Amino acid sequence: MTTSSPVVTLPPKPVAAPNRRPALSLLASEPARATLEAWAALLQWGKKPSQVGAGHTVVLFPGLGTDGLTLWPLRRHLERAGFRALDWGQGMNTGPKGDVDAWLEALADKLHERVAPAREVSFVGWSLGGFYARELAKRWHDRVHHVVTIGTPFNGGVDDTNVGWLFRLLNGREAPAEAALRERLAEPPPVPTISLYSRRDGVVSWEACTHARRWPLARDIEVQASHMGMGWAPEVLNHVTGVLGCRRKAAA
Template sequence: MISKSRALKIQRPSLSLLMSEPFRAMTELAGYSLGKPYSAKPGDGHPVILFPGLGADGRSVAPLRAFCNSLGYDAFDWGQGFNLGPKGDLDGWLDSIKSRIVDLLSDHTQPATLIGWSLGGFYARELAKLMAPHVREVITLGTPFNAEADHTNVGWLFRLINGSPLAYDPALSQRLRTPPPIHTTSIYSRSDGVVSWKTCCHLERSDLVHDIEIRGSHLGMGWNRDVLAAIANRLAQ
């Protein structure tokens, strides 16, 4: 976890880290594909819902979905296609997503784990606040929830998709920084070339929040072997 004083000195990742992201992500994908099978505790079959990052869809989380299913969980993506960011009123948009997620969980008796990658992690955290009885834990991958400005290298992509810059205000920042009232794990990397790793760490310590540092890229988190090992551990808790 990072201190409040250090949080004030946050800078976006260097361009060198950003430029190396595709190569590092491909290297991690090769390691995932060619590596030895994982040895993990068999899953209990509870549902796992995956939320992709900005500009991505269910295909980006396919390796993670396959991994969770191989462990014995029932994993599926959010079913909304490409993640183009919230539309219209945030609370109204979240309510509509909540209704769809509740429908996806209608055949399950166990609460779900929500796993969100980058922007998708914001959805997982905020939906967990609205769906507490239906959610057992939240896991985020490279999600900059602890930010008071645009400390990322993807502001241009958000503007391209939505036609307006990513805006932050104190109330929204405080809301996003506040974790849901359930077990919440943030997985981050100091070598993340897309978001500042400091924005992916909780400021306040709690028995319900956990920060796990891994070594890897932002674009490869969905198949990074250290990330998968951490996810397997959290799912089995």
Template sequence: MTLPPKPARAPNRRPALSLLASEPARATLEAWQALLHWRHTPAQVGAGHTVVLFPGLGTDGLTLWPLRRHLERAGFRALDWGQGLNTGPRGDVDAWLDQLADSLHERVAPAREVSLVGWSLGGFYARELAKRWHDRVHHVITIGTPFNGSADDTNVGWLFRLLNGRRAPDEAALRERLAEPPPVPTISLYSRRDGVVAWKACTHARRWPLARDIEVQASHMGMGWAPEVLHRVTGVLACRRGAAE
């Protein structure tokens, strides 16, 4: 009797453990590169434009301080998200996002137009808030955000469960929704050297009129200060709405 073949298993897109293990060393090297880059004053392209930065899972605004300070030096009004440690959404996702949007209204005032920049998990917040604020968001930039994947495409699903005591949400309907970009210019910065999330999960599965994917050379941990990331973020934000870099 011949047994039926086992169903094919979906390929594991999770980054190699060797990449994950080298993350701290590579991020440290990128920090030294950032210090050298710091000697050069960036071009004044911000014109006071307001930018809100969202940190990654298990981190707070201090992690993105180098990026925030770089944007300030370039003339932007760069703001931390103001929620402290990012432990992920609690309870109903939509209700949690509504509360986050309400808390940010006062922080971004009196700006009429803002841009949202999110690293890793923070990129999900930037994309979803832009769907609520599509009439006032200039750009959305995500940095190493696996919006086109699931917890199985990362090496930090265990961290989410440690912080929240539950599995990361992976319902098919929610995943499909998160993969759709907001109706504003949206840029995803991804790195093939990322040891935390699968780089393919950080790219759009199909073409969208206002969405672009841009590859950078950086570790996941060092994306908040890697010089190429700083340059890309500043360049995108300096563009007028709807213009490509």
């Protein structure tokens, strides 16, 4: 008599999340493309932007491993358009230290003094700085008029970037990856919020820089720029002043 062996059913293998990290070829071409975008910005520097700022205060947050100097072209462009543009005033951005919420509260306290006497402000953040802009706007939703993020992967994780090593170098630890925190960061603040993203971004995934679902006050706008050059690419500069200027007119 032949005895059949019991059938063993193995559990299905978990489906891995798609790897959205930009191609290394895009990353390798970042410096050259950013240089070309800098030349394009210089060629347009003689053209003064429309005066749409009306003295409105705008705070700029730099990306990981950079400081206010990196965003000087954008800050100067905003000033020439009539805005009161301020650097975040904290030097190099090395990422949050310790408890994220406590760190953000301390940053909010420092900014409160920096933006005075303005009762209304807008935030513009590049890359990691965009996270600060979004999270601080949630705390200051009655005071923040508008948020613009530039190449900020709020809808992703460390696997959607090519700079996880830089965070580890600056902080000596991995970037936070808790599911609850990622879900919170993906939710925009309750104020008009614009995300500028580029499919040519070689540092962060462009998909991670877009909202996964519709939000009443959030919108995504595609630009043609490298990640490194987003702080001075003419298309980005014009979008930032255009968006903030239109909002100022609507509020007037």
